[in-house]
Amino acid sequence: MMKIVQCVPNFSEGRDLEKVEEIVSVLKNKEGFKLVSYEPDKDYNRTVVTLLGNPNDIIEALIPFTKKCLDLIDMNHQTGEHSRMGAIDVIPFIPIQDTTMDECVEYANTVAKKINEEFSIPIFMYAEAANIKARVKLPNIRKGEFEGMKEKIKLEKWYPDYGNAEIHPTFGVIGVGARIPLIAYNIDLDTENTKRTGFIARTIRFSSGGYRFIQAGPVFLESRGHTQVTMNILDYTKNPIYRVLEAVKMEARRYNINVPSCELVGLIPKTALLKTIKYYFQVEGRDFNEDMSLEEITKYSIEYIGFRDFDKSKIIEANI
Template sequence: MVKLIECVPNFSEGRRADVIEAIVKPFKETKGCYLLDYRADPDHNRLVVSLVGEPEALEESLIKSAKVAIENIDLNKHQGAHPRIGAVDVIPFVPLRNTTMEECVEFSRKFAQLFHDETKVPVYFYEESALRPERRNLEVIRKGQYEVLKEEIIKPERHPDIGEPKLHPTAGATVIGARKFLVAFNVNLHTQDVNIAKAIAKAIRSSSGGFSAVKAIGLELKERGMTQVSMNIVDYEKNALYRVLELIKAEAKRWGISIAETEVYGMVPAAALLESTSYYMQIADFDPNQVIELRLLDLLGRD
């Protein structure tokens, strides 16, 4: 019985094509590791990679890739719209096939120790792997980003879970953990006023009284002359994409602006897209099993 885990490592590099290709190379070459997608955003200055693999293959390829990133990324010189504390910023593990959340938590902690031993980068645990309840949320760990953490890591409440209370001189720190599948969903706005994007993000995110399982920030996309509401939908079954999008449309209308486009970053469950497709097409009593490819995959995947 093959155990499969999804992993979505985020690296603080979205502009240098040669470095990006060097980072993803181990994922292409390691047997048992399958590179599904990788996308680099120059405004965010961030690379998001989607992998699926057996635990041993993920472990091997991630260590090789991390060493490339650490060698080539200097957080003291890094600038980008997306929050970050490390060259290898976050490594989440998601149970996929024949793997439980408990097994993913155990694997994440074992991997984190190996990661630190090999790189000397301090590690924080988050989500299901968190050792402190307040650290379940990534934004708590990343508060103030690299620049603030560099000064505050000596405080007991900001000590890493693995490693000494000091950042790697150029690679910062890394956040590792096990979590549920999330959808990285962005909405780009026809305005260069980032304060509008921030106001809309505040209206829809959970921490400000918006949707229960939505995290959102407002960002500036200088190269595209737009702004963005960048979101993580941490439970797409509770918060359908169409519902989130419709509220953003309503909020944008209040400011007299429109939506330019939306983006889905990385992989996404078919159910998350089909629910919104059904809504916008007004399909009555739609069942995902009506999609022939999904039905065939279900039949082929049965033991």
């Protein structure tokens, strides 16, 4: 069986689509891996790239990809709704097929070393690849963002894992890690009130007393004219989509706010969708079939979860 990893580099440009296209051009039509998707968002000013395939081929392609980001993005002039600390903010590796987490940690360290040696960009290792406990959680590293990192990196406790204790002046720093599949999931709220959206986000966010494995916050999407509870579900086996969706709907009712739709950024494991579809089938007293097709899973995900801009290609198993 062939080794397959998912790699999800996020870079800090989502408005200038010509730049986005030039950056991702070095990842297209390559041997050994597939560029599954790239999703620019002008409100977040960020593009999420999803790669799937042979880890060594992905690692080699990330070097010219980094060079493109270095040439085209100056973080001194970059703003957006999403927190960020570098022109490439993160590069996580996720085991998918015939690959262990320990191997993904090795891949993460290999690419971190290569990028630092080639471009003198400092690297912080996070999640399963973290060397220091305080760096397991990405928000701990990213706190202060690009602007604050200029001084933060000089503190001994925040020396980078690779490189000198000084940010690259235009690029910043990168977080490189290894993790289980994370679900980047956003719930649309039919309101422009970010304060109320923030109250709702706090009820589900673990750090403020909500659900474990949930990171969440409010954001206003100017292009769509409404807010979102934007979140990462770090372990969908412990807290599935339906639980956070129903909690947000319940909290939104107290403010008479509708929840019209949801958004998925990147890919999602089939089992994560089946877990939530099963819940709604049970609510309605319907017979549930674990072996439903990807087409059926897509249909019911749109029906019950309310995904917009969603199709079969967003499911990991459809791309293997």
